[in-house]
Amino acid sequence: NISAPTTSSPSPDKLLGGLLSAAFDESSCQSRYRSNLYRKPSPFPLSPYLAQKLRKYEAYHKKCGPGTKRYRRAVKQLKSGRNADHSECKYVVWFPCNGLGNRMLTIASTYLYALLTDRVLLTHVAPEQEGLFCEPFPGSSWVLPGDFPENNPHKLHIGAPESYANMLKSGAVRNDGDPSGVPASSLPPYVYLHIEQFQLKLSDNVFCDEDQAVLAKFNWMVLKSDSYFAPALFLTPMFEAELARMFPRKEAVFHHLGRYLFHPTNRVWGIISRYYEAYLARVGEKIGFQIRIFPEKPIKFENMYDQLMRCIREQRLLPELAGAGAEPPANHTAAGGKVKAVLIASLYSGYYEKIRGMYYESPTRNGEVVAVFQPSHEEQQQYTSNEHNQKALAEIYLLSYCDKIAMSAWSTFGYVAYSFAGVKPWILLRPDWDKEVSAVACVRSASVEPCLHSPPQLGCRARRDVDAAAVKPYVRHCEDVQFGLKLF
Ligand code: GDP
Known part of the structure; x- marks a missing residue:
């Protein structure tokens, strides 16, 4: 139930060709429909496939997001100290690093990763980031609830034992066998992905099919990054075909995802x-x-x-x-x-x-x-x-x-x-x-x-x-x- 805008002339296409969901109340976040009136129309057409994928994601987020019984069940599993088999909902929890520009680039990269791997994106909102952005997914929240058990940003660094690279080193997980043979419930309760710049390379080097197959088994993933790692997803063979359908014009990845995700609060x-x-x-x-x-x-x-x-x-x-x-x-x-x-x-x-x-x-x-x-x-x-x-x-x-x-x-x-x-x-x-x-x-x-x-x-x-x-x-x-x- 979107009411007509009260300022400026309404854009011929308020929903930006299907990029934005129609399911929001406009007054709660005016920028969502008004900001684009200050710009020329996008030179990059949106693929109908991406629009469809966003709507599907929104339904998934609503089903599994905070406040749902599925979310409570997933948190219970996390607290149990073990991963679980056959989970209906999987999550990636984003933690902040550096300034606002860095954060927006890494949130968009993490969201793209969530779309590709069927995870619900939750964000740890630090006090300095509170009240900046509207909720991007209708009928739910992307804010990580305060009682989330692994809510300690200080634990997230390159040496963390929960990091995927360190789990490989310690033998807690393996990426050199057939991952389908390993029961998910035998894995630790979550995996931490540390995707930061280290000696001019992205650390932890997880953009490989064999690593993604292992990571896919974890219901909970915690991620911290200082880098716009979306291009690295394009270099991961298993994501290539899906990304080509989502983005026929590859140079418009952040252009579309950024305009979809980020809407300044009133x-x-x-x-x-x-x-x-x-x-x-x-x-x-x-x-x-x-x-x-x-x-x-x-x-x-x-x-x-x-x-x-x-x-x-x-x-x-x-x-x-x-x-x-x-x-x-x-x-x-x-x-x-x-x-x-x-x-x-x-x-x-x-x-x-x-x-x-x-x-x-x-x-x-x-x-x-x-x-x-x-x-x-x-x-x-x-x-x-x-x-x-x-x-x-x-x-x-x-x-x-x-x-x-x-x-x-x-x-x-x-x-x-x-x-x-x-x-x-x-x-x-x-x-x-x-x-x-x-x-x-x-x-x-x-x-x-x-x-x-x-x-x-x-x-x-x-x-x-x-x-x-x-x-x-x-x-x-x-x-x-x-x-x-x-x-x-
Ligand atoms: P980067 O460091 O240039 O890559 O950009 P970031 O946004 O990640 O971090 C820089 C931070 O410094 C910003 O988030 C702002 O807090 C501040 N900053 C830098 N330039 C400006 C500016 O031109 N205007 C304002 N208001 N803040 C700025």
């Missing part, structure tokens, strides 16, 4: 929509710049600013200046009075101050008017502040309404924004380790997919190191992370 939507309506709704073109400085590779303000300016000039992202003190051109209103808006997302205000100053002091050569905005400048990154995360989420969304985006290399915050937008960004490359300045200012991304920074080891038990980009036509190395992989 409170965050208030921040987003107020800002959008005040500054962006009536402009001609919106250009987003996301400037992220990483503590492990600090870049001086002047160098970063010069690089951004080089990128703007080379890619003609903004109108040229006529020079300080120049008279406004006679054709001042020739651009139809339309304003070009620049939206800046950064923890610092310096880039905004300088760019705004430029267009304040000088007219543009072609008479276009440029307005420069920055919603916040938090100065410090604060992983554990809820308010800080609300602003970060709002800015990811505001960036995602831009027609063109230039972003800092390596930033998952930027990846999420351009992927939602369905816009190929210009990536401001990171200087080499021994340099302070990047020779190339920016390059255009080949796709709208995020980058997986650390690839899995292909070849699995053979432990051969195969370059996936050389053998799979649908993955490439990332523009910003040479050894990373990106679907396209």
Whole structure:
């Protein structure tokens, strides 16, 4: 029972071609149906098969999710200290790692994994993440109940005895025999998957058929990751055919799953929509710049600013200046009075101050008017502040309404924004380790997919190191992370 939207003109297709479920009450999460009105229609058609798969998943989640007798039964099994045979519901429990961008990428990857392996996705919502996102599955919850027995994030690390890799080492499980011969009830009560970047590779190397066959036997899986591991699922032979049906266009994986899963709550939507309506709704073109400085590779303000300016000039992202003190051109209103808006997302205000100053002091050569905005400048990154995360989420969304985006290399915050937008960004490359300045200012991304920074080891038990980009036509190395992989 969805009521008609009260603001803006209703989109011709509110449910985004079947991506979104019709089973929600619109007022409880306004962003679900309104956010897309601020964007151009998606350039990536949704496969009817994926839409069907999402509806099937929603029914499964409702049947097995928290509050159901099946969930209670499954928790009882977990507490019993053993896995069980013939379970009706299987679960994957996501635990957070790093900032918001990382979390959104890993939730989407975990959800894709859940779809492929028939698991119910539950998420451990830490206080800093509370109240950010609406429930994505109708009639149920994806929030891990507080009384979940294995609710201790500190237990989840590469050395945890429950990790799959360590279970293999200790002999608690084996991946070199016929898994059908091993009764599920002989296994430990849950398995922990640790999918983090380790020495430029995805640790635990579980994207192999023989490992997936063993993992499938566990009713409970606990997962923690810092990486967008969806591309690794595409490299797992047993998932290839199903993924091809779900995603005829592979570069739209996060674009679709992200737009399906993440909907800011009304409170965050208030921040987003107020800002959008005040500054962006009536402009001609919106250009987003996301400037992220990483503590492990600090870049001086002047160098970063010069690089951004080089990128703007080379890619003609903004109108040229006529020079300080120049008279406004006679054709001042020739651009139809339309304003070009620049939206800046950064923890610092310096880039905004300088760019705004430029267009304040000088007219543009072609008479276009440029307005420069920055919603916040938090100065410090604060992983554990809820308010800080609300602003970060709002800015990811505001960036995602831009027609063109230039972003800092390596930033998952930027990846999420351009992927939602369905816009190929210009990536401001990171200087080499021994340099302070990047020779190339920016390059255009080949796709709208995020980058997986650390690839899995292909070849699995053979432990051969195969370059996936050389053998799979649908993955490439990332523009910003040479050894990373990106679907396209
Ligand atoms: P990444 O570190 O760039 O890959 O992105 P993450 O989102 O994982 O972590 C960075 C965190 O720093 C964000 O979640 C925000 O909390 C904060 N942050 C970084 N850049 C910005 C920004 O432009 N605006 C706001 N509001 N917060 C930011």
